[in-house]
Amino acid sequence: MAFLLLSSVLLVLVFLTAEVTLCTGSTECVARNFGHDSVVCECNSTYCDSVGSVSLPPLGQYSSYLSSMAGSRLKGAQAQVQVKSTGAGIRLTIVPYQKYQKIRGFGGAMTDAAAINILSLSAGAQDQLLRQYFSPDGIGYSVVRVPMASCDFSTRLYTYDDTPGDYNLDNFTLAPEDINMKIPLLQRAQALSPRPLSLLASAWSAPAWMKTNGALVGKGSLKGQPGGKEYKTWAQYYIRFLEEYAKYNLTFWALTTGNEPSAGRMTNYSFQALGFTPEEQRDWVALDLGPALHASSHPHTHILILDDNRLLLPHWAKVVLNDVHAGRYIHGVAVHWYMDFLVPAEISLGVTHHLYPEYYLFGTEACSGWNPLDRGVKLGSWDRAEQYAHDIIVDLNHYVVGWTDWNLALDQTGGPNWVKNFVDSPVIVDAQRDVFYKQPSFYSMAHFSKFLWEGSQRVGVSASQKTDLEYSAFIRPDGSVVLIILNRSSSEVQFEVWDPAVGYIPSTAPAHSLLTLAWNTH
Template sequence: MEATWIVTTQDAAWQARDGLTVTAVTGVPDVMVKAGAQQRIEGFGACFNELGWTSLALLDDAGRDAVLRELFAPGVGAGLSLCRMPVGANDFSRDWYSYDETPGDFGLDHFDVGNDLDTLVPFIRAARAQQPGLRLWASPWSPPTWMKTNGHYAGAMPGPASDDVENGLRPEQAGTEGTDMFRLDDAHLRSYAAYFGRFVDAYRQLGIPIEMVMPQNEFNSPQVFPSCTWSPAGLARFLAHLGPEMAARGVEIFLGTLERGDDRLLGDVLADPAAAAYVTGLGVQWEGKKAVGALHRLYPRLRIYQTEQECGDGRNDWRYARYAWTLMRHYLRNGTNAYLYWNISLLDGGRSRWGWTQNSLVVVDPDTRGYRFTYDYQVLKHVAAHVRPGARVLDTWSLAGYDNQLMFANPDGSTVIVAQNDLGEDLPVRYRLGDRMISAVLPADSFNTLVVPPGRTR
C-alpha cells in the first residue's frame, strides 16, 4: 500500500498529487498525534428523500447507475454506508402523506406504505445494489394528522418569504416550541408505537432492514412542512411505549433529533429511567452542534450521530462547501460517531414542495437531463472515501495556524489525514505519526486527503 494524496480546489476536484514524503522524524512537527484514540466511526451517509429519487429518475439508466455507483459503491467514490430515511413525509417529499390517515384507526387496519413503492423503496434498493452492507435508520417528521392535537401535518403557517407556499394551516392550529402537539393519552401513544413497528415490519418484508429509529425530527420546531413539537416529558412518555415495540424487533432507539444548543432537552428525557432504558444513542443537527460536546461528556456510554448537515441555500457553491467542512470538523472533534449529509440529489435550484431551496450532493438539470456532483459532495468524499467504519478519531496537537485537519486511524492500520488549507497561498505542513514525519505542501484554498499506510519510514 502506497501513501496517497488527493487534492480538491474550486477549479479541479479529486486530483492525485505527487510530493508526499514519509521520513524519519526530524525537527518539530506542525501537527502531531496525542496519545490514545477517540470515538469509533460508524459511517458516513445522507438521507433518502422522495425528491432525491424523482430528480434521479430524470436520468437515463446509465447516468443514474453512474451516480449511485459513485456515491455508494465501496472503493469507487464516497462509499456511503450509513443513511437515513423518513417515516412518512418530510420536507423533501412530493407532498404530505402518512402511512395511516384514517381517523381513529388505533388498530392500524389501514396502515399502508404503498406511497413509498414509487420513490423511497426503489431509491434505497438502487443504493443497496451498489453498497450491499448499507445500514439504514429512520425518523418521522410528523405523526398521522389524527394523532396530533391540531389535526394537521404542519406546525407553522407560511411566512412573508414563502407567499407561493400553501399548507392549509389555520392560525389557531399553529404549534409552539416546548409543547406537545401529539395527543399524550395511552391509546394514541400505544398506537403510534405500533405504527413504528408496522413501518419496520413492512420494510423488512420489502427486503430493507431498519436498524434504528429516532422518535421525532427536530422536536422543538413547528414548521410549515411536516413537523411535530414534543416536550421532554412527552418524549419520555412515548419512549416507554416505543421501547418494547422496537426491542421486540431488535431495533435500536436513539434520542433525537436535537436541533437546539441545549443538552438539557435530551438530559430531561434521559432522567426518566423508563425512557432511558431503551436509548442507545443520541442524534443532533443544526444548532445541536452547540450541545454535542456536552452530550459526549455527560453521556459517554451513548453513541452520537450528526443526523443532518445544515442544508445550504441551493447555490451549491464553494463558499458553502468551505462552511460544510467546519461543521464536519466540529462534530467529529466533539464525539460524534457518524456524520450524515442531507439531500442526496435535487433538481437545479433545490426547491422543496414547501418553498425551501437547499444544497445536495448531486444536481440534476431537468432540461438537459444531465447531472453534476457538487462541491459539498467533494468535501464529504474527502473524508468518507478513505475513513472506514471502525476507524478511530485521533486527537492532535498543532502549532498556531496548523489546526485545520481531522485525523483517523483505520482498522487496517492506515492513517487518514483530511486537511483544508484556507489560505490564499500554498502551505507546507509536517505531520508526525509515531516515528514518521509526513510532509506535504497543501495548495492554496484546497481540501486534501492523505492516506498513510502502516509501516516503517523510508
C-alpha cells in the same frame, strides 16, 4: 484517391477510439463553471469522474488526496515518508495512544425529492449517480436516512394511515413514493455497496387525527399523554414501518424519535412537524416506543433521541437520559447542524459526551442553502464545501460518530419541495440534459466518507504552534492512519506530519483546500 479514403477511415477510427477512451479510461472531472467561486463536475450516462477504489501505498510511502477552490477534485498522489524533519514551521504530531470514538459512517437522505430527481435521469445516468455515492469506486456512503412518509421535500402531504380513528392501524400502507421510488433505489444502492447500508428512519409528523391541531403542519403534538392510546399507536406506527420495509429486504439500523420536535412547538410553522418536549419524549420512549420495539421483530434497531439542532444540548439529553426507564432503550443522540454557530461544540457535544459517554452522538441532517439570506442552489460554491468540512471536523473532534447530509440529489431550483423551502445538495440534477453535477460539497463529503471506514477510531493529533489549519486523525481497522486537513485561509500552508510509527510526512495545504493523507503503519 484510395490512399485519401484509407487515411480518412484511419482518422475516424483514431477519433472514435479517443472518444471511447475518454468515456471509459479517463477519470478526470469535466469541469463546468456557473459563475461562483469554483466549478462543478458534470456527469452523464456514459462518463463520470472517479478516484476509483483506493488502495494504501506500501510502508514507507503515503497517499494524498486534494480538493481545492482552484479546481482539484480528489487529486491523488504518492510520495516517500522521510526519516528527518523537513523543518516546516508547523508540525502535526499523531498521538496514537489517545483514543476517542469509533466511526459509524457517512451518508445522505433518500427523500421523495431525491428519489424523484434520481429517477428523472436515464437508466445509465441513474446508475452513474448511485455508483458515485455507494459503490467501491464512489465515495463510500454507508448511511441512508429515510423519511417516514412525507416531509417538506415531498410533492404532497401524506402519512401511512390517514383514516381517522384507526388506532389498530388496519389501514396502514406504504405510499407510492415508497413502493415505486425510494424502495427500488435503496435496493439498488444496497446492491452497489460492499457492505450492508445503515438505514435510519425519521418521521416528520403523525397522522392528523392523532394530533392536537388536526393537521400535519404547524404547531401540534400528540393528543393525550405518554402511555395513552395516541402515543401507543404512534409507537406501533414505527413498528409497522419497519415491518413493511423488511418485506423488501430493507432493515433499519436505527430510528429517531422524530424529526425536529422543537419545530412542532412553533406557532405558524410552515411544514410537517410533531412537537415534543424533552419530558414527553422521555416518557414516550419509556412507556411506548421502547417496549414496543423491544417486543417487535426488530428489537435490535437503535433508538436515537433529539434529531434536532445541537443547541438543545446538553439540556435535552439530561432530561431524557437521566431517566433509567427511557435510557435503557436508547443508543444515541441525533443532532442537526442548523444554527451550530449559536452554541460552541464543546458545550453542546462535548458536555453531552462527558455526561453520557455510553450514548453515541450522530449527525443526522445538514444542508447548505437553508438560510433565507443565502438560499437555494449555488452551482460550484467552494464556500459551502468548506462549511461542510469545517462542521464535520468540529463534530468529529467532539465525539460525533457519523454525519448525514440531507437530500442525495435535488434539481436546479433546489427541489421539488411542496412548501418551496429550497436548499442545496452535493448532487444537482439537470433532467433536460440528462446530466448531474457533483458540487464541491460532494467532494467535501468524499474526503471523509471514502477514507473513514466504519470502526475507524479517532486518535490524538497536536500542532506545534497556532495554525489556521483544521484537522482530525484516525486509525482505521486495518491499522492505517488517515489525517484530514482543511485550510480555509487564502494562503498556502506548508507543514509536516510526524507519526512516531513511520517518520515525517512533508505536505502542503493550498489556499482554500481540503486534504486527506493516508499511510500504513505496518
